[in-house]
Amino acid sequence: MDLSPGTEEYIKESIEISLGLPVSVESLSLKLLATEDARRRLQDQIFVLEDRLKESSKRLEQSRAESNMNAQGVRRCVEEKEVIASQYADLVNHCRKLEEECSLYERDLERIMETCDELAKENEEMRAQLQDISSVRTEQGTSCSARRSSPKGMVVSETSSGKNVKRKVTLIGRISRRDKSHVVIRVVKNKRCIAEIVLVGDRGPGLSPILVNGWTKVKCQGSELKIGDGRGPTMYWQRPYVEKS
Structure with a gap:
């Protein structure tokens, strides 16, 4: 069996050492080398x-720093998410x-629209009443001129042929101003003044009836006027103004 030179040398040295034979300097120098x-x-x-190891330590430190930064970033993200959730x-x-306020505003808007419709209807009625009042004033002027020419406030009659008389609700008029020859009556409906009627006063006693088309009967009761329903040629009554001595 063939052995390598190194193996043979090792076996030889082992035998020499075991037998106590001296080892050569060359062998010792070779072993030292x-x-x-x-x-x-x-x-x-x-x-x-x-x-x-140093590189691994550096990498480990870098990894730790990165992990700390990532942890801080995650913490900030969580805090921002909580803030965003609370804001949401x-x-x-x-x-x-x-939405509740908008629903209330919509209800108020519907009520306002209904009120506007009602006010528009009332405005139409007021315009019609104002037209009637203008016709009343015109007829008053003619009746006053006729009354002045007639003795002691005789009745000046007018007909209402060809006109339909309107039926109106009960209203209350109060004398708001009077002087020596005029009485101003304020007609109020739903706490709002809807008309003012100027009545020309006489100096004679008693009541002066005036026939007016389109108006209901007015009875003079103290300082108030009660306006009720009327049919046909309607009239209102004017208590003549009497100057106090």
Whole structure:
């Protein structure tokens, strides 16, 4: 069996050592050289391993720093998410309140539109009443001129042929101003003044009837006028103004 030279040398040295034979200087120097070479190789490996360890330590520190930064970033993201969630909840509540207010505004708008329709109807009625009042004033002027020419406030009659007389609700008129020759009567409906009637007063006693088309009968009761329903040629009554001595 063939052995390598190194193996044969090792066996030979082992036998010599076991038998107590002296070892040659050449063998010892060779062993020393081999040991030094092995030590240098081991030292080089140690240096390499130390460099790798330093690099690993640096990487570990970098990884730790990155992990800390990532943890802080995650923490900030969580905090921002919580803030955004709270803001979203506030916005949802605010949106709900705005929806409720919008519903209330819509109801108010519907009521206002209904009120506007009612006011438009009342405006139409007031315009019709104002037209009637203008005709009343015109007829008053003619009746007053006729009364002045007639003795002691005789009745001046007018007909209403060809005209339909309107039926009106009960209203209350109060004397708001009077002087020596005029009485101003304010007609109020639903706490709003809808007309003012100027009545020309006489100096004679009693009541002066005046026939007016389109108006209901007015009875003089103290300082108030009660206006009720009437049919046909309607009339209102004017208590003549009497100057106090």
